[in-house]
Amino acid sequence: MYDNDFGWGRPLAVRSGGANKFDGKISAFPGREGNGSVDLEVVLAPETMAAIESDVEFMQYVVN
Template identity: 55%
Template sequence: MLERGVGHAARKMNDHVAAQGGEAVVKTVKSWVRKPVLFGGFPPPKRSTVVMIASSHRHNVYDNDFGWGKPIAALSGTIERFDGNIKLYPAAADGGIDAEVCLAPETMQAMEDDAEFLETISM
C-alpha cells in the first residue's frame, strides 16, 4: 500500500470480492476437499504484521433470530479480536456497512501521528 496507495488496495479487495461467486466458489470448494487446509494460531503472534479482512456480503447477520429478538450489533468473539482484524457486515439499515475494526492502542496512535494517512482519509 505504501507504493501504490489506498485506492489500489481498495480496488484489489473489490476485485477479489467480485470474483467470489459461481465457478470460483465451486473450484475453491473442490480444491479444499482434495487438500483441506485448516487455519489456526489465533490470535496471530504479537509481532506479526497481519491485516485480515473477513466476512461476506451474502450473510446478513441481522436476519438471525434465535428466539430473543433480532440482533442489534455484530461482533466477533474475543479470540478474533487482535490488532489488524477487520470484519465487514451488511448493516441493519439497507445500503449500509457495519465495520468491526480491532487495532491495538499503539497502532491507533501511529495512525493518528501519520499526517499522510490522515490527509488521505479526510478527502
C-alpha cells in the same frame, strides 16, 4: 442479523465477540442500514492506533 428483536428493539451493531482478535484484523458484516451497506469491525493495538492518529496524510481523509 439486524432484524432480530428480543424485546429491546433493533440491534445497534454486530460484533464478532472476544475470541480470535489480533492487531490488524478486519471483519465485515452486512450493514445496519441495509441496501448493500457494510459495517466494519477493525481491531488495532494501542500502538498501531497511535501511529495512525499521528499520520498526517491518513488523517486528512478521516471524517470525525
